[in-house]
Amino acid sequence: MAEQQINGAVPINVAVLGGGSFGTALASIAADNNARVRQWMRDEALVAQINQEHRNGRYLPHYAINPAVQASTDLKTVLADASLVLIAIPSKAFRSVVQAAKVWLTPEQILVSTTKGIEPDSFLLMSQVLEQETGFEHIGVIAGPNLASEIADKQLTATVIASADPLTRTRVQQALGCRYFRVYASDDRHGVELGGALKNIYAIAAGMAAALGMGENTRSMLMTRALAEMSRFAVAEGANPMTFLGLAGVGDLIVTCSSNLSRNYRVGHAMGEGRTLEEAVSSLGQVAEGVNTVKLVCAKAREMGVYMPLAEGLSRVLFDGVPAQDMARTLMMGEQSSDVEFILPRESVLQAHRDQPNQHASSQTPSPLKKGD
Numbered sequence: 001m002a003e004q005q006i007n008g009a010v011p012i013n014v015a016v017l018g019g020g021s022f023g024t025a026l027a028s029i030a031a032d033n034n035a036r037v038r039q040w041m042r043d044e045a046l047v048a049q050i051n052q053e054h055r056n057g058r059y060l061p062h063y064a065i066n067p068a069v070q071a072s073t074d075l076k077t078v079l080a081d082a083s084l085v086l087i088a089i090p091s092k093a094f095r096s097v098v099q100a101a102k103v104w105l106t107p108e109q110i111l112v113s114t115t116k117g118i119e120p121d122s123f124l125l126m127s128q129v130l131e132q133e134t135g136f137e138h139i140g141v142i143a144g145p146n147l148a149s150e151i152a153d154k155q156l157t158a159t160v161i162a163s164a165d166p167l168t169r170t171r172v173q174q175a176l177g178c179r180y181f182r183v184y185a186s187d188d189r190h191g192v193e194l195g196g197a198l199k200n201i202y203a204i205a206a207g208m209a210a211a212l213g214m215g216e217n218t219r220s221m222l223m224t225r226a227l228a229e230m231s232r233f234a235v236a237e238g239a240n241p242m243t244f245l246g247l248a249g250v251g252d253l254i255v256t257c258s259s260n261l262s263r264n265y266r267v268g269h270a271m272g273e274g275r276t277l278e279e280a281v282s283s284l285g286q287v288a289e290g291v292n293t294v295k296l297v298c299a300k301a302r303e304m305g306v307y308m309p310l311a312e313g314l315s316r317v318l319f320d321g322v323p324a325q326d327m328a329r330t331l332m333m334g335e336q337s338s339d340v341e342f343i344l345p346r347e348s349v350l351q352a353h354r355d356q357p358n359q360h361a362s363s364q365t366p367s368p369l370k371k372g373d
């Protein structure tokens with residue numbers, strides 16, 4: 001059934017690259033919104049299933065896809081006449097797909113990444129990869145609390161389109177905004193994109209904490225300190241800290257740290273139940289971007305001198321075999337600094353402790369996760 005459109009939308013031609021759960025959910029929204037939608041994927045059998053049964057049996061088996069979505073393995077057909085191109089390909093394959101697509105891309109097209117990951121080596125976010133590969137002007141990102149299966153179920157949902165380009169923001173709001181999906185605008189593309197990538201780290205930690213029987217106070221502490229850490233890192237990277245108050249910051253952090261529908265959360269949960277990282281990832285059968293992101297972000301944070309004890313702690317649990325319970329105890333003995341450091345700077349709390357050493361403590365437990373450690 002066609003959806004009622006908002007903001008005076010005019011249906012446009014949309015191309016979606018990626019046949020996974022998010023690409024499929026977005027294709028179906030655009031088709032619900034009367035767009036002509038073509039979706040590219042490399043799996044012939046999945047193309048046939050989407051076109052004939054209007055179902056993606058591999059990635060979203062329980063949901064009907066709008067029958068107007070036309071799937072194809074041919075990039076040229078999918079991209080022809082598209083004015084909006086949504087790219088929902090995991091970060092590890094994102095650049096190669098854009099390179100294959102770019103002969104059929106034109107500068108008038110609006111290119112939007114929906115991918116919440118970081119490219120190894122370059123440390124580029126996916127919209128930067130798009131910019132580097134095409135040099136085009138109309139580039140944006142979508143991020144927010146957007147579990148694909150809930151969108152496919154038409155649960156009421158909101159996202160953010162972030163771009164410095166007003167046309168990109170407006171067209172995406174028009175193409176995707178409908179009765180069950182709201183699209184808010186931001187011009188902090190880097191902040192929104194970092195929010196989407198960074199929260200996956202903490203979703204793994206939250207899944208692990210839940211499996212270990214930790215309570216709601218613990219989860220709230222973890223999420224709030226995660227937000228402090230994410231925004232500290234993002235500000236060091238040039239983003240606006242206020243972005244983290246929005247859907248792509250706290251919004252996405254809440255959903256991914258609370259839901260078993262999040263693949264990152266599920267990886268953490270499986271490890272908390274005793275599975276190895278390899279077992280947890282392979283049983284998923286889908287992408288969990290946070291596993292690579294934590295590695296990349298910790299290396300970058302050390303290089304930039306940004307204090308990220310939770311990410312560092314998770315990295316040691318994932319890759320160095322430190323038991324999660326031991327790491328939680330260690331983190332609890334780490335430095336106590338400022339709650340909201342954009343109000344009270346962290347350094348001034350630490351300086352006050354240096355000025356007023358605790359005379360009664362026989363020995364101060366050192367923070368095991370000091371900057372640069």
Ligand SMILES: NC(=O)C1=CN([C@@H]2O[C@H](COP(=O)(O)OP(=O)(O)OC[C@H]3O[C@@H](n4cnc5c(N)ncnc54)[C@H](OP(=O)(O)O)[C@@H]3O)[C@@H](O)[C@H]2O)C=CC1
Pocket residue numbers: 018019020021022023024041042043059088089090091093096097114115116117146147148149285286287289
């Ligand atoms: N799912 C969600 O709820 C949300 C996901 N995202 C983000 O969207 C991005 C895509 O995720 P999602 O759709 O969930 O991923 P899935 O794991 O569900 O699907 C991945 C898709 O990418 C395709 N793919 C992987 N490697 C290649 C390649 N080398 N060439 C061509 N196609 C390839 C897969 O094809 P094949 O089946 O042939 O391997 C599949 O169609 C991720 O970065 C994720 O963080 C953002 C918001 C919500």
Ligand SMILES: O=C(CO)COP(=O)(O)O
Pocket residue numbers: 116144145146147148200203252255256261262263264265287288289
């Ligand atoms: O980004 C998401 C929800 O906003 C999906 O999270 P996962 O990739 O962990 O499933």
